[in-house]
Amino acid sequence: MSRLTRRSTRITLVCVVALGAIVAGLMVWSSTGVRLSxxxxxxxSRDRVWEFFVDPHNLARWDRSVGRVEPTTAAPMGTGYTFDTISPGPDGEATRSSYRIEDFTPPHGARVDLVGSPQFQRASWHTKLEPVAGGTRVVIEVEFAPKLGYFFLTPMLLLSRGNLMTDMTYLHDEIEAYARRTPS
Incomplete structure (x- = not known):
């Protein structure tokens, strides 16, 4: 084996090992999840903001990843309530994800957990409503853990923090518009 061939083989081996370590690290990192806020x-007022959140169809008004919402529980909104979101997929096919409200504390907030998704093994959305001078602070915290085959989503989620901020701008605008549409 020539010297050049041995050197090329070593470089290839180092690259393969490094890539393997990166993929393994991403897989471990993915299993612990990503948290954005x-x-x-x-x-x-907090009560008026709460009114906006208890209509599940309002989710599609501000979350750009949601095309529409389909309630799957006839019961009133509360702990145990379930719904699906439908979003256009990358190939034009609809992607359906299923959710369940795990904590519902009017008018303070709620936690919604993902119970069925093609990409995520788990995800949770925490919404907190905090009174502040002149209104209400709406805090959204999301935690995602992609399924093993989607481990590559972890760095993409971390790099997409700006998307959450954009959605929060839409949320702000939709809540303010809701107040104009539905006088108290």
Whole structure:
């Protein structure tokens, strides 16, 4: 074997080992999950903001990843309530994800857990409503753990923090518009 061939083989081996270590690290990191958080302040009382959140169809008004919401429980909104979101997939096919409200504390907040998704083994959304001078601070915290085959989503989620902030701008605008549409 020539010297050049041995050197090329070593470089290839180092690259393969490094890539393997990166993939293994991403897989471990993915299993622990990614946490993102953002907030906005709206000029409405906490009770009025809560009214906006208890209509599941309002989710599609501000979350750009949701095309529509289909309730799957006839019961009133509360702990145990379930719904599906439908989003256009990358190939034009609809992607359906199923959710369950795990904690419902009017008018303070709620936690919604993902119970069925093609990409995620688990995900949870925490919404907190905090009174502040002149309105309400809406805090959204999300935790995602992709399924093993989707481990590559972990760095993408971390790099997409700006998308959550954009959604919070839409949320702010939709809550303010809700106040104009539905006088108290």
């Amino acid at each position: 953002s907030h906005t302040v709206v000029s409405l």
